[in-house]
Amino acid sequence: MQGKQDGTLRRSPTVTLASLARELGVNVSTVSRALSERPTGVSAATVATVRRAAEQRGYRRNLAARTLRTGRSFTVGMTVARLTDVALASVYGGVDEASIHAGYTTFVANTLDRADLRRRRLDLMLGRQVDGFVLADSHLDGAAIGQLDDLRVPHVLALRGLPGRLSVTTDDLVGGRLVAEHLLGLGHRRIGVVAGDVLASTGEQRTRGFLDTLDEAGVDVPQHRVVPGLFDVRSGVESAAQILATDPDVTAIFATSDAAAIGVMATLRDLGRRIPEDVAVVGYNNLDLAEALPVPLTSVDSRLFDVGTQAMRTLLELIGGGSPGSLSLEPRLVVRASTVP
């Protein structure tokens, strides 16, 4: 069992179009035609014979050869800040599913929201002849936007949008508005915001939709109560501490991600504040986790998996020569005990 123990196995001779053709006594082009998705210019009988033989021999088309010949790799690349962010892993899940369904495979790369890493990963993927990109790490700064112009293949932004670019997002302005209306309805007037990364359209729009709605209702949120950062737990901890240090009387905090909201809750707990009696907390994304927290978290369902599948479908349409438009999915507020006891 040596072969098993060292993780390798004897490699059996490769089955190719040529070997099948030889065995069947036909030309390799006939075999190729018979094995194409929608066989054309071959008799039904030949198709059947060839496919049976292919199946029997365990034929597996060599994608490298096909790619070299056709210029299409049936591979796409995806960039995200970090896959350990469950929200981003969810979007990838959707992309992956839609990819497989269409006969594609997706490379996914962690870029840590750094322009240099993204540049490197995009280059590597381009060298691998990807047919397109799903970019879920768009940044509203020059370097990041400039990179898009260098891409020589179709691409779609996912989750985070940019003005004038093809994208599939959730309507984050509406999401922020839903949260504001909910908190206003509960009587909150002194509210803090853990804004997340304001260079990501998600953080920016969720915050803006939220603040605009409060503003329309005549509720002011002073600048120092809107703290930018990242979307992780630590950022929530620190931003909340900052808000509560300058404004101990806030009655509610809105975080633009569930992870940050968990950090906010930790800070409140450390300070001995009860949730939601002393301070209400709202998150964003409605991860599975939100429901199961010690204090279940009110959050906005941002349909992350759907964002992924739709982004991939849009990309496929683009690759196929179509002209799809941008898509904005409707978010939905899910109310739980962190705002309503």
Next chain:
Amino acid sequence: MQGKQDGTLRRSPTVTLASLARELGVNVSTVSRALSERPTGVSAATVATVRRAAEQRGYRRNLAARTLRTGRSFTVGMTVARLTDVALASVYGGVDEASIHAGYTTFVANTLDRADLRRRRLDLMLGRQVDGFVLADSHLDGAAIGQLDDLRVPHVLALRGLPGRLSVTTDDLVGGRLVAEHLLGLGHRRIGVVAGDVLASTGEQRTRGFLDTLDEAGVDVPQHRVVPGLFDVRSGVESAAQILATDPDVTAIFATSDAAAIGVMATLRDLGRRIPEDVAVVGYNNLDLAEALPVPLTSVDSRLFDVGTQAMRTLLELIGGGSPGSLSLEPRLVVRASTVP
């Protein structure tokens, strides 16, 4: 700006070895040699000239052609149950980093711990000429193990091991032991276990190391207090509820994942039990989250990122013709407020 809005850009003519050779007035084989990682049989001067031209023209090697010619794709495949499990995304992060460092790219696929999905994804990756596999979704059942024998390429198990197979894991027996010793030291004698998936070596070994240690100390854990399930939050919620229903007097619960531990905490909270005064809770993996929970979670650091990098390095050694051995990393207990107030 039409080109930008629809996500595509005019495709400039491809730079190939042939086009560079023409431009430089040398043979394509010379260009190929000059551009190889460790140029051999070319003058230093030629290397310099060629590389300058390549850089200047923005040459990018066509991986499909190289793969077709050499039979190596510099691509590996990885399977995980689900990337939305932060623990698994962490392992992927390590694999990804080590891959890139070595000039490789990794495909990662969600298999949901289902043999049929895994079979399908492995086949697809095989068709893409992957040079090897990192398998992080091994199951101790026949179907899953049998599949490994069909793989015609080098492969390494990561995180979850199987007897007699090459693997890179954390020593889960020791991890379980560390938890047991900790709880014993705190005086706990009535303890429940949220065992997770017992078909995964992680869940099985962590539970076994834990129970064996208690047994050696003369502490019995009746079967009904050891509840199998998955590694997610929901499983933690349900398993804890089951334990507490049959045995309301337990003073500690060990969950084999942090996610499940969070579920356990939620259940305790719903029942009005204080953590750790009434019931102590221990998790596993030491995710970033553990530290920031309302009650910081005692957990075992399982060095997930390292498992990923080491698994990839082991695979590369195997691909390179070496005979690496299995690796078992040392876990470390991180004590926090969920066991010690």
Next chain:
DNA sequence: CTGAAAGCGCTTACAG
């Protein structure tokens, strides 16, 4: 050190 040639496995016009 450099060149000329073969060939990896596939798809696809072009004949017949």
Next chain:
DNA sequence: CTGAAAGCGCTTACAG
């Protein structure tokens, strides 16, 4: 409907 041929871009023995 089937065959024969060309060629995608690369690497690598084989000459010189």
